[in-house]
Amino acid sequence: MEQILSWISNHQEILYIVILMIFVGIEVIGRVPSVLHTPLMSGANAIHGVVIIGAIIVMGKAAPTNYLALIFGFIAVIVGTLNVVGGFVVTDRMLEMFSKKKK
Amino acid sequence: MELNLLTFIYLIASVTFIVGLKMLSHPASARNGNRVAAVGMTLAILGTIFLYEEDGTRLGNYGWIFGGILIGTVVGTLAAKRVKMTAMPEMVSLFNGMGGACAALISLVEFDHLAHLDPVMAGVLLMANAAGALKGFLLIIVIGLVIGSVSFAGSIIAWGKLNGSIKDFSFKGQHLFNILLLGIIVALASYLIIFLPANAIFIFYTIFFLSLLYGIFFVFPIGGADMPVVISLLNSFTGVAAACGGFLYENKVMLTGGILVGAAGTLLTILMCKAMNRSLTNVLIGSFGGGSKVGTAAGTAVGTHKEISLSDTAVLMSYAAKVYIVPGYGLAVAQAQHACHELEKLLESKGVDVKYAIHPVAGRMPGHMNVLLAEADVPYEKLLEMEQANEEFSTTDVVLILGANDVVNPAAKSDTSSPIYGMPILDVELAKHVIVNKRSMKPGYAGIENELFFRPKTSMLFGDAKKVLQDLVAEIKNL
Numbered sequence: 001m002e003q004i005l006s007w008i009s010n011h012q013e014i015l016y017i018v019i020l021m022i023f024v025g026i027e028v029i030g031r032v033p034s035v036l037h038t039p040l041m042s043g044a045n046a047i048h049g050v051v052i053i054g055a056i057i058v059m060g061k062a063a064p065t066n067y068l069a070l071i072f073g074f075i076a077v078i079v080g081t082l083n084v085v086g087g088f089v090v091t092d093r094m095l096e097m098f099s100k101k102k103k
Numbered sequence: 104m105e106l107n108l109l110t111f112i113y114l115i116a117s118v119t120f121i122v123g124l125k126m127l128s129h130p131a132s133a134r135n136g137n138r139v140a141a142v143g144m145t146l147a148i149l150g151t152i153f154l155y156e157e158d159g160t161r162l163g164n165y166g167w168i169f170g171g172i173l174i175g176t177v178v179g180t181l182a183a184k185r186v187k188m189t190a191m192p193e194m195v196s197l198f199n200g201m202g203g204a205c206a207a208l209i210s211l212v213e214f215d216h217l218a219h220l221d222p223v224m225a226g227v228l229l230m231a232n233a234a235g236a237l238k239g240f241l242l243i244i245v246i247g248l249v250i251g252s253v254s255f256a257g258s259i260i261a262w263g264k265l266n267g268s269i270k271d272f273s274f275k276g277q278h279l280f281n282i283l284l285l286g287i288i289v290a291l292a293s294y295l296i297i298f299l300p301a302n303a304i305f306i307f308y309t310i311f312f313l314s315l316l317y318g319i320f321f322v323f324p325i326g327g328a329d330m331p332v333v334i335s336l337l338n339s340f341t342g343v344a345a346a347c348g349g350f351l352y353e354n355k356v357m358l359t360g361g362i363l364v365g366a367a368g369t370l371l372t373i374l375m376c377k378a379m380n381r382s383l384t385n386v387l388i389g390s391f392g393g394g395s396k397v398g399t400a401a402g403t404a405v406g407t408h409k410e411i412s413l414s415d416t417a418v419l420m421s422y423a424a425k426v427y428i429v430p431g432y433g434l435a436v437a438q439a440q441h442a443c444h445e446l447e448k449l450l451e452s453k454g455v456d457v458k459y460a461i462h463p464v465a466g467r468m469p470g471h472m473n474v475l476l477a478e479a480d481v482p483y484e485k486l487l488e489m490e491q492a493n494e495e496f497s498t499t500d501v502v503l504i505l506g507a508n509d510v511v512n513p514a515a516k517s518d519t520s521s522p523i524y525g526m527p528i529l530d531v532e533l534a535k536h537v538i539v540n541k542r543s544m545k546p547g548y549a550g551i552e553n554e555l556f557f558r559p560k561t562s563m564l565f566g567d568a569k570k571v572l573q574d575l576v577a578e579i580k581n582l
Contacts, residue, residue, distance in 0.1 A: 003238070007236065007239045010236070011239075011350075014349075014350060014353065014358060017355065017358055017359060017362070018346070018358065018362050021358070021359050021362035021363050021366065022362060022365075022366040023366070024121055024363060024366070025124070025362065025363045025364070025365065025366025025367035025368075025370070026366050026367065026370050028121060028124045028125045028128065028363075028367060029124060029125075029127075029128045029367045029370060029371060030128075030370070031128065032128035032371070032374065033130065034374075034378050034463040034469050034470065034488070035130065035469070035470045035473045035488075036127070036128060036129075036130060036133060036470060037331075037335075037371065037374065037375055037378070037468070037469035037470050038191070038192070038195075038331070038468040038469055038470040038471060038474070039127065039133060039137075039470065039474075040124075040127050040128055040133075040367075040371060041195065041331075041334070041335050041338055041368070041371055042191075042195045043123065043124065043127045043133075043136065043137050043140065044124065044127075044338060044339075044342070044363075044364045044367055044368055044371070045195055045198055045199050045202070045338050045341075045364075046137070046140065046141070046144070046198075047120050047123070047124065047140055047144070047342075047360050047363065047364050048199075048202050048338070048341045048342040048344075048345045048360060048361055048364040048365075049144065049198075049202055049205075049345075050116075050120075050144065050147065050345055050356060050357050050360035050361065051202055051205045051206050051209070051341070051344065051345035051348050051357065051361070052148060052205065053147060053148065053151045053348070053352075053354060053356065053357050054205070054206070054209045054345075054348030054349075054351065054352060054354070054357060055171075055205050055208070055209060056148065056151050056152055056155075056162070056168055057151065057155060057157075057162065057352055057354075058208075058209050058212045058213070059162075059164055059167055059168050059171065060152070060155065060161075060162025060163055060164055060165075060168060061157065061162065061163075062163075062164055062167075062212075064164075066215075068211075068212065068215050069212045069215060069216070070164070070167065072208045072211055072212045073164075073167070073208070073212055074167050074170070074171050075171075075204075075208055076171075076204075076205045076208035076209055076212070077167070077168060077171030077172060077175065078171045078174050078175045078178075079175070079201040079202070079204045079205045079208070080175065080201070080202065080205040081171060081172045081174070081175020081176055081179060082175045082178060082179040082182075082198060082201040083179075083198050083199070083201040083202035083205060084144055084148075084175075084179075085175060085176045085179035085180055085183070086178075086179035086180070086182055086183045086194070086197075086198040086201070087183075087195075087198045087202075088137060088140070088141040088144070089179065089180055089183035089184060090183040090186070090191065090194055090195060090198065091127075091137045092134065092137055092138070092141075093183065093184070093191075094191060094474050095133050095134035095137060096134065
């Protein structure tokens, strides 16, 4: 119990962010029309590609002889980039269709 | 200085994610919203590569990092640019799986660091008050591993199911099996974290493989029509997995981005369910896959359907006052959106009022049809949502259904045993004539018969949507 409480107080800043972000996330997309469900999902998909930053840190810290970290880190950077780049490009292509008709 | 700059960059990136998501939920600003978030992401990535420090040391292995990013960028851009509009949903699923894999890999490497900690150091950590911190660290690694793996395996299955390479698969007691599997994963994880046993590495990898297995069996029994909901759910899972990375490195941008997507994704999942008038538990447990057999047996419509010729269709449509087109997945598969727009323009020139009735889940994803028809330059005002369209059908002369099935199935209203019972549908039966274009009498994605096809008002026009539409245009021109 004591361990848990001290862990919470040591990470309070992060825990505050988590709680606030949950509410922001819900508020921000509260009134999305169903037409935009797919592009929004795709855009959110690209944003969680932020996990790439973790992959870069893992890769950058890997010791030259630690092959597991090097190989897994390298794959992680590749798939993370796929998530980010692919996600944003696909979303842009979907939304391109929407913007065209305004003209 | 550099670290402060990095903190500032992360702050900006976090704000762009929030603003980007906000803009993405409005049609007019959506495209720019996506770009705003992309710019923030680029800043955060570059900042991490060049400015990140841990205990005073910069990151190394630049060759590997840039190599990986280069490969990912080239493959990702090509894949995203080349994919057909019909295959968009499975592409999103695939990219989502990649994010999950990334989170799982990070956990694998971080656990490896932890496991190979100098025993003396580990002992010191355990003895001191730091034991709590170590366990907290391990907990987050395990959560990231489990969620990332489930998301990865699940997304790959969803991808396979959407492109047709993986068929629905379920067995008796599958839900029990899944719950059991999840129970074992939780039990193993608790054992690992609380007791830090000597065979920790073995247990960790067992958790990894069981999580992959769970991801597979989690998505397997869920029917194709529910796939968008599942992808959205897995999307929010990956968000949480990414946030675990934020916890590990005390990295605020990963944390905000991940939690934001986790929360927004969960809400989006629920909104999608609502659009189909189904609850999330219903989608996950009372899956289409399992229920459909019952539905088919109970709802089998006996009777004969009648066919209509192209020339009759042409006459019927060109002398109508009001025509509604109901597009479905068949239109997307046949890439018939341009031919469809051509037919609409031709009929308009003859004084026919032509509109489209878009069911919220027509196609394989919400908004799928809107994107497709917009590609063919169909004006936005011509696309009516379900509620508006339903008010118009009673004054409509001809409804032309192009490759849609479940979204016009009256069983959703009348047959309580039907797996799609309760889903709002387009009331096309209110119109004077209903013409259904399909390739064959085969049931739709939910795997159930559609009584509509046997109703006296309904005529069938068999053939590939694109070919039929082109022939129809030619026929109307010859009138």
